[in-house]
Amino acid sequence: MSAYTIRNATLADVPAIARIYEHAVLHGTATYELVPPALAEMENRFRAVTGDGYPYLVAEDADGRILGYAYGSAFRARPAYRWSVEDSVYLDPDAQGRGIGLALLTRLIELCTELGFRQMIGVIGGSDHKPSIRIHEKAGFAHLGIMEASGFKFGRWIDTVLMQLPLGQGNTTLPDEKSYPGTLFKG
Numbered sequence: 250m251s252a253y254t255i256r257n258a259t260l261a262d263v264p265a266i267a268r269i270y271e272h273a274v275l276h277g278t279a280t281y282e283l284v285p286p287a288l289a290e291m292e293n294r295f296r297a298v299t300g301d302g303y304p305y306l307v308a309e310d311a312d313g314r315i316l317g318y319a320y321g322s323a324f325r326a327r328p329a330y331r332w333s334v335e336d337s338v339y340l341d342p343d344a345q346g347r348g349i350g351l352a353l354l355t356r357l358i359e360l361c362t363e364l365g366f367r368q369m370i371g372v373i374g375g376s377d378h379k380p381s382i383r384i385h386e387k388a389g390f391a392h393l394g395i396m397e398a399s400g401f402k403f404g405r406w407i408d409t410v411l412m413q414l415p416l417g418q419g420n421t422t423l424p425d426e427k428s429y430p431g432t433l434f435k436g
Contacts, residue, residue, distance in 0.1 A: 265315035278375035316344035319353035364430035
């Protein structure tokens with residue numbers, strides 16, 4: 250297995266991120282998008298996620314090739330969800346099955362915990378998407394349920410699997426409203 254490092258993503262990484270995401274859109278169910286977004290849109294999405302204070306990571310090999318990426322984002326737009334974060338992990342097809350997805354998710358969990366988020370939600374496209382379900386299980390996520398036939402892609406209905414991981418103190422203590430980790434709901 251070749252070595253790789255996990256680091257914070259930069260705007261310069263977005264073309265590689267867009268290439269990986271394009272493959273996911275065209276060939277997989279990890280995303281329910283049907284048409285790959287243009288590079289400018291991917292740059293806007295990157296700026297939005299990082300601008301809102303969420304972590305965005307890449308796994309990079311020794312030659313500087315981006316093997317995968319992961320980021321946190323708002324689980325839902327309503328302020329009561331502000332302590333929850335949704336994870337997203339995407340891998341280059343050549344990087345799958347090497348533990349990179351779990352490594353990215355593990356580091357994302359660490360960063361989101363350090364930032365003060367209390368729950369991480371995994372929204373997985375396809376109840377048959379076993380690799381994604383497995384890495385979430387290995388990271389300690391619990392199954393919440395399946396929204397059956399909630400997506401339609403590639404001429405078939407796709408289930409959505411929901412998984413959840415408490416971060417830090419989870420729901421055992423109340424959060425300090427002044428220490429909200431993101432920027433979305435700060436006034």
